[in-house]
Amino acid sequence: MIRDITIGQYYPSGSIIHRLDPRVKLIGTIVYIVSMFLFDTFWGYLVTGLFLFGVIKASKVPLKYIVKGLKSVIILLLFTVSFNLFLTPGEHVLVHFGFIIITTEGIRFAIFMGLRLVLLILGSSLMTFTTTPNELTDGIERLLGFLKVLHVPVHEVAMMMSIALRFIPILLEETDKIMKAQQARGADFETGSLIKRAKAMVPILVPLFISAFRRAGDLAMAMEARCYRGGKGRTKMKPLKYKPKDAVAFCVYVVYIVTILGVDRYLPMI
Amino acid sequence: MRMIDAKNLVFEYIRRDEEGNVEAINRALDEVTLDVSEGDFVAILGHNGSGKSTMAKHINAILIPSEGTLYVNGFDTKDEEKIWDIRQSAGMVFQNPDNQIIATVVEEDVGFGPENLGVPTEEIWQRVEESLKAVGMYEYRSHSPNKLSGGQKQRVAIAGIMAMRPKCIILDEPTAMLDPNGRKEVIKTIRDLNKKEKVTVLLITHYMDEVIHADKVIVMDSGKVVMQGTPREIFSQVDKLKRYRLDVPQVTELAYELKKQGMPLPDGILTREEFVEAMMEVRNGAFTR
Amino acid sequence: MALLLDNVSYVYGGGTAYEKQALKNINLEIPDGRFIGLIGHTGSGKSTLIQHLNGLMKPSNGTVYFNGADIGAENFHKKELRSKVGLVFQYPEHQLFETTVLKDVQFGPKNLDLPQLEVDLRAYDALKMVGITDDLYDASPFELSGGQKRRVAIAGVLAMKPEVLILDEPTAGLDPMGRDEILDQIEKIHKERKITVILVSHSMEDVAKYVDRIIVMNKGEIAYDGTPKTVFSHYKELEKIGLAAPSVTYVMHDLNQMRIPVSTDATTVEEAKLEILDWWQQERIIR
Numbered sequence: 055m056i057r058d059i060t061i062g063q064y065y066p067s068g069s070i071i072h073r074l075d076p077r078v079k080l081i082g083t084i085v086y087i088v089s090m091f092l093f094d095t096f097w098g099y100l101v102t103g104l105f106l107f108g109v110i111k112a113s114k115v116p117l118k119y120i121v122k123g124l125k126s127v128i129i130l131l132l133f134t135v136s137f138n139l140f141l142t143p144g145e146h147v148l149v150h151f152g153f154i155i156i157t158t159e160g161i162r163f164a165i166f167m168g169l170r171l172v173l174l175i176l177g178s179s180l181m182t183f184t185t186t187p188n189e190l191t192d193g194i195e196r197l198l199g200f201l202k203v204l205h206v207p208v209h210e211v212a213m214m215m216s217i218a219l220r221f222i223p224i225l226l227e228e229t230d231k232i233m234k235a236q237q238a239r240g241a242d243f244e245t246g247s248l249i250k251r252a253k254a255m256v257p258i259l260v261p262l263f264i265s266a267f268r269r270a271g272d273l274a275m276a277m278e279a280r281c282y283r284g285g286k287g288r289t290k291m292k293p294l295k296y297k298p299k300d301a302v303a304f305c306v307y308v309v310y311i312v313t314i315l316g317v318d319r320y321l322p323m324i
Numbered sequence: 325m326r327m328i329d330a331k332n333l334v335f336e337y338i339r340r341d342e343e344g345n346v347e348a349i350n351r352a353l354d355e356v357t358l359d360v361s362e363g364d365f366v367a368i369l370g371h372n373g374s375g376k377s378t379m380a381k382h383i384n385a386i387l388i389p390s391e392g393t394l395y396v397n398g399f400d401t402k403d404e405e406k407i408w409d410i411r412q413s414a415g416m417v418f419q420n421p422d423n424q425i426i427a428t429v430v431e432e433d434v435g436f437g438p439e440n441l442g443v444p445t446e447e448i449w450q451r452v453e454e455s456l457k458a459v460g461m462y463e464y465r466s467h468s469p470n471k472l473s474g475g476q477k478q479r480v481a482i483a484g485i486m487a488m489r490p491k492c493i494i495l496d497e498p499t500a501m502l503d504p505n506g507r508k509e510v511i512k513t514i515r516d517l518n519k520k521e522k523v524t525v526l527l528i529t530h531y532m533d534e535v536i537h538a539d540k541v542i543v544m545d546s547g548k549v550v551m552q553g554t555p556r557e558i559f560s561q562v563d564k565l566k567r568y569r570l571d572v573p574q575v576t577e578l579a580y581e582l583k584k585q586g587m588p589l590p591d592g593i594l595t596r597e598e599f600v601e602a603m604m605e606v607r608n609g610a611f612t613r
Numbered sequence: 614m615a616l617l618l619d620n621v622s623y624v625y626g627g628g629t630a631y632e633k634q635a636l637k638n639i640n641l642e643i644p645d646g647r648f649i650g651l652i653g654h655t656g657s658g659k660s661t662l663i664q665h666l667n668g669l670m671k672p673s674n675g676t677v678y679f680n681g682a683d684i685g686a687e688n689f690h691k692k693e694l695r696s697k698v699g700l701v702f703q704y705p706e707h708q709l710f711e712t713t714v715l716k717d718v719q720f721g722p723k724n725l726d727l728p729q730l731e732v733d734l735r736a737y738d739a740l741k742m743v744g745i746t747d748d749l750y751d752a753s754p755f756e757l758s759g760g761q762k763r764r765v766a767i768a769g770v771l772a773m774k775p776e777v778l779i780l781d782e783p784t785a786g787l788d789p790m791g792r793d794e795i796l797d798q799i800e801k802i803h804k805e806r807k808i809t810v811i812l813v814s815h816s817m818e819d820v821a822k823y824v825d826r827i828i829v830m831n832k833g834e835i836a837y838d839g840t841p842k843t844v845f846s847h848y849k850e851l852e853k854i855g856l857a858a859p860s861v862t863y864v865m866h867d868l869n870q871m872r873i874p875v876s877t878d879a880t881t882v883e884e885a886k887l888e889i890l891d892w893w894q895q896e897r898i899i900r
Contacts, residue, residue, distance in 0.1 A: 064428055066466060188432045220428050223470055234669050235708040238700040239769055240692050240724030257720065260710035264755070269423045276424035279384050279416040280484065281408050281440040291435035291448045371788035372759050473655065500786050503655045503815050505855055530788045571789035574818060574860045574882055581886045587893060596860065600867045603889075607873060607896065 063223065065183045070299065071113035072184045076193030078300045083181045085307050090170055092311070093318035099169050101314050106177050115183045123179050124172065131171055139164035187216035189292065195285075196294055209285030217273070225266060232261050327397060327492050327524045328360040328383055328414070334391035335378055335547075352378040353389070354547035360526060360540075362491065365518045367535035368528045369558075370544035371569035376528045379544065380496045383526065384416040397491055412441060414492040415485030419500050421469075421477035430472075430480050431456070431465040437488040448487075455486040458521060459513050475506025479513050486517070492524035493517070499531060507531065532559075533573050536594045543568060560592030575599050615777055615809055616643040616666055616698070621675035623661055623833075635661040637833040638675070643811070645776070648803050650820035650841075651813045653830030654855040659813055662830065663779050666811075667698040696725055699775030703782050705766030709754040714745065714765050717754050721773040739772035740765070742802050744794075760791045764798070771802070778802070779811040784819065792816075796823055817859045821845065821880035829856065841880045861885040 066072070071079075089102065110117060124131070144159030182190070191212040198208050233243065236257045243254050335353035338346055352375050360366050370376040381387040382394055385401045397413035399406040415437075418424045427433035431452050438448045456462040459479040469477055478498055485493055495514065499507040511534050518525045527534065535541050541558045543551035545568045551558055558565070559572050562580045572580070579593040579602065588609065589602050623636040635658050643649065643666075653659045664670040665677055668684050668691050677684045684694055702708070711717035718736040727735070740750065743764040749757065754765055767783065780799065784792040796812075800823055803810045814820050820827060820841065827844040829837040831854040837844045845851070848858035848866075857863075858880070865877045865885060875892050879885040 064468060066429075066468070068466075186432065187428050216428075217426065220426065224422055231702065232708055234664070235700075235702045235705065236720075237669060238667060238695055238702070239708075239721040240695055240773060241720075242692065242724065257708075257710045261708050265707060269420075272418060272420060272423035273426070275386060276416075276418055277426060277436075279386065279411055279418075280426075280437040280488065281411050282436070283408070283440065287442045288439050289442050289445060289448065291432060291439055291445060291452070293445055371790060504857070505654060532789070566790075569788055569790035575864060578861055578864065578882050578885055578889075581882065582889060585886070585890055587890075596864055596867055599864055600871055603868055603873060604871055606893070 063183065064186050065115045065119060067114040069112060069114040069184070071109060071180075073299070074184075074303055075294055075296055075300045076185050076189040077197050077294060078296075078303045079181055079185055080190075080193045080197060082303065082307055083178055085311065086177045087174065089311060089314055090174055092314055094166070095318055095321070095323050097317035097321045098314055099166070099173070101310070101317055102173055103169075105310050106173060106180075109180060110176075113180060113184050115180070120176055120179065120183065124175060127171075127175060131168060134171055135164045135168040138167045182219070187219040190219075191216040192290065192292070192294055209288075213285075221266075221269065224269075225262070228265055229258065229262055232258050232265075325362045325398075326359050326395070327362045327364070328358070328526070329395040330356055330358050330379075330382075330392070331394075332357055332392035333379075333382065333389050333394055335382065335387060336390045351547050353382070355392070356544075356547070356549055358542060358549055358552070360492075360524060362524055363518075363522050364539045365515070365525045365527070365537070366540045366542065367538040367555075368526065368542045368544060369530060369532075369535060369570055370528075371530065374544045374568075375547040376544045377496055378547075380416065380494050380526070380528055383414050383492075383494050385410045386416075408441075412488050413490055414494060415488055415490035417478070417481050417485055417493060417495045417498050419497045421474055421481055421501070424481050425469045425477060425484075428468055428470075429465075430461065430467050430469060433469065433480060434465075434483045434487050437484055441488060451487045451489070452483075455483040456480075458486055458517060459483045473506060474502045475509040478502065478506070478510050482510075482513060482517070486521075486523075490523070492526065494526045494528070496528045497530070498527075499529065499534065507534070530570065532571050532576075536573065543570065545569075555594060556592035558592075559594060615645045615680065617641070617678040618665070619676045619678065621665060621672040621677060623658075623665065623670065624673045635833050636665070636672070639833075639835060641828070641835065641838075643777070643809065645809055646807050647809050647826060648800070648824045649809070649811045650824035650827045651811055651830065652815070652817070652820060652827060652856060653836075654815075657830040657854075658833040659830045660781065661833075663700060663781060663811065663813060666777070666779060667700045668694050669700070692725065696721070696773040697775055698777045699770040699773055699779065701767055701770050701778070701780045701783060703785055705769070705783075706754075706759070706762035709762060709766060709769075712753060713751050714740070714754050714757070715750040717765060718768045718772050721769055725773065735772045735774060736768075739768040742771055742798075742806075743768045744798055760787060760794070763787070763795065767795075767799075775808065777809040777811065779813070781813045782815065783812070784814070784816070792819070799823075817845070817857060818881075821859045821862075829854075842878045845880050846877070 110120060139156060139160050140154055142157060142160035142163045144157030146158040147155060148158060149156040195208050195212040201208050241254060241257055243251065333353050333356040334351065337350040337352055339348045339350065341347045356379060368376045368379065378387065382389060382401065383396055385407050388402055394401045396410050399410050401410055425433050426436050434452045434455055435448050438451050453462065456465055459482050461476060461479050461483060464472065464476065469480060499510050502510065514525055514527060515537060517523045529535065536555045538555055541553060541555050542549055543558065550568060559576050562572050562577065565572055573594065575596055576593055579589050579599055583589045588606060593599050593602060618639050618641040621636055621639040622634065625633045625635050639662065651659050661670060665672055671685060679694055679698065682689060709717050711720065715736055718739055719732050722732040722735045745761065745764055745768060754762060757765065783795055787795065796819060799810060802808060812820065812824060824841065827839065827841055828835060829844060836854060837847055845858040845862050848862060851857060861882055862880055865875055865879050868875050869877055873892060875888045879888050
């Protein structure tokens with residue numbers, strides 16, 4: 055069901071990862087994403103996988119819950135894997151059937167690409183599992199604060215992001231409800247040609263957009279009623295301050311990167 | 325002191341056609357004059373489209389009157405420089421709890437108002453704690469609002485307003501989307517705030533049983549104030565209320581119907597206890613006759 | 614026999630930590646032509662139950678029969694079921710999407726692949742049933758008042774010509790007069806068209822006034838099932854599960870306690886009035 059999408063949902067467990075400074079987690083996520091492009095042997099995947107596993111364990115977010123988030127991107131994943139599987143040229147042809155050519159290089163590439171994507175999605179979703187949107191907003195706002203000089207509305211952009219995250223589950227639930235209501239009027243989303251199915255989306259999308267606009271209007275009014283007037287003159291309930299554990303996290307990042315570079319270079323190629 | 329003081333308030337919506345020509349002018353508020361004293365619990369009744377929500381939006385300076393004057397806590401709502409003072413002194417709670425909660429953690433949402441007001445961090449925490457305790461939601465402070473019931477969400481929204489330390493709270497149909505238990509929770513919370521924290525309350529609703537404890541009831545119809553008085557005074561005029569598309573509590577209606585059949589009952593019975601007492605009188609009266 | 618539920622259970626999120634049994638071994642018969650009230654607090658399983666009746670949800674266990682046919686069977690025509698068992702969700706006006714009122718009401722019959730003439734006739738008929746006059750047929754549904762929108766949305770389901778009409782809180786958010794108008798209209802449709810109506814409501818007063826049978830849900834089970842009088846005679850037990858009887862029922866009990874001998878059966882203002890007047894007449898004769 056559509057409500058099962060867990061990607062981007064804060065999961066409160068009060069772990070050490072949750073209590074890290076959001077800036078540390080943001081930088082960590084960037085470091086992690088960059089690290090994915092630093093290796094191309096099996097060892098790199100092993101280190102990355104172990105690192106991610108360690109962080110997930112420390113975050114106390116159930117693995118099952120995180121893996122569920124993959125469901126929503128499964129199509130993308132399959133597409134990438136098959137794309138690589140069939141279209142990678144190579145010397146060792148295993149299967150040659152019409153235009154389908156599968157090579158050992160292709161298999162290797164497809165597996166690595168799939169792994170890379172899975173690790174990437176799991177890793178970056180961990181950020182939103184352990185950081186409330188408000189913290190995330192604060193983190194981005196502070197990290198990108200230097201852009202304010204260039205008149206980039208950093209605070210406003212960050213606020214928009216955090217509101218979007220808050221309304222994702224509400225709108226998903228709403229979509230579910232509208233779909234059911236239209237099905238009760240005989241609407242059919244499952245059969246027919248592609249065009250017919252695309253047309254069948256209209257009775258869902260129109261009410262959904264109207265509802266989203268209504269909510270946006272209501273929310274804007276509620277925010278104004280609570281004296282929101284942009285970033286100027288605002289104080290913070292949870293101001294960001296680096297603590298010793300944040301320094302430890304930075305050290306972990308350095309160790310992680312060095313290990314990746316090390317194993318990739320000095321261990322035998324697999 | 326007068327918390328809200330409205331004199332001859334008029335608000336007109338101008339509807340334009342596609343070319344921008346004026347198509348119609350709708351008067352949403354028509355010469356509204358009313359006042360609310362500090363510490364009062366005032367209820368505004370009226371059917372959908374009677375102008376009661378438009379009135380509420382004026383008190384929060386979301387809308388500015390076309391004609392007439394409106395003073396909130398001594399500030400003129402037309403004075404743009406005072407807009408934040410007005411919103412801080414008269415906080416507003418809306419109908420749909422989902423569309424007014426900004427943050428994904430209860431305590432962060434309650435802290436949103438004080439943050440906007442520039443309150444120092446430590447005081448924000450103190451205010452958040454006090455407000456959540458006042459509405460009985462303190463143990464839910466680290467929960468996600470999505471996991472709460474409708475009544476609980478609405479209490480969080482009320483705490484979010486309380487944290488701004490307003491003198492007055494306006495609630496625009498806060499229970500319309502809730503189930504009976506949620507409604508009870510919210511009404512109890514509002515009454516407690518009025519009694520214990522001495523907050524002036526302006527409750528807009530069309531549930532009759534929610535207003536029987538109010539100090540004053542105002543009835544609106546087509547943009548006008550058509551009735552004003554204590555709940556007893558208002559609810560003794562059953563026929564008039566029905567003409568304004570409103571209702572009365574079931575007990576009141578029963579007593580009214582019996583009286584119409586000639587039973588010697590007093591006007592404006594509001595509660596079960598009052599009704600039973602009046603019935604005892606009837607029985608005893610029958611004895612002495 | 615319109616609908617029959619045989620030992621129906623439903624489990625949410627089976628196998629995960631969030632597992633929750635929303636329905637537990639429900640056995641229920643809903644004969645033709647009845648006006649039924651379904652009550653229960655939020656989370657009691659009543660929404661899950663009504664979605665089983667038109668096949669939007671499939672039972673984890675047990676069978677739902679419509680006119681004797683198993684609706685879970687492979688060859689069962691789902692679309693036809695949805696037209697025969699019409700379900701109006703809460704705030705149905707949020708599902709309006711067409712450019713005109715008429716087109717929106719036509720959406721349902723069109724999905725049934727009926728000839729255009731039949732689609733038109735059904736739409737006109739349904740709009741008439743809910744009291745929407747023809748000057749509004751070409752209006753945009755988004756320009757209507759709240760009450761009108763809701764009527765149009767209900768017409769959208771009625772246009773499918775259902776034999777059973779299920780309404781999930783059709784009066785939510787309406788003002789008192791709007792509530793009465795919608796319920797009166799539904800009662801009229803029920804009487805004139807002999808449609809079975811299942812009314813999901815939080816208002817005991819409304820339920821007592823209109824229905825001839827009440828089903829009370831609690832924790833996924835049927836707690837009570839009977840006439841309003843029998844169900845509300847359990848008012849103390851109802852309170853334990855977060856519900857209540859109509860306030861006049863309490864008044865009658867109070868009077869009884871004060872040794873004013875009136876029947877505690879009354880569940881509506883009208884019944885209570887007659888009962889009390891009766892007592893008063895007798896009291897006056899005695900003196």
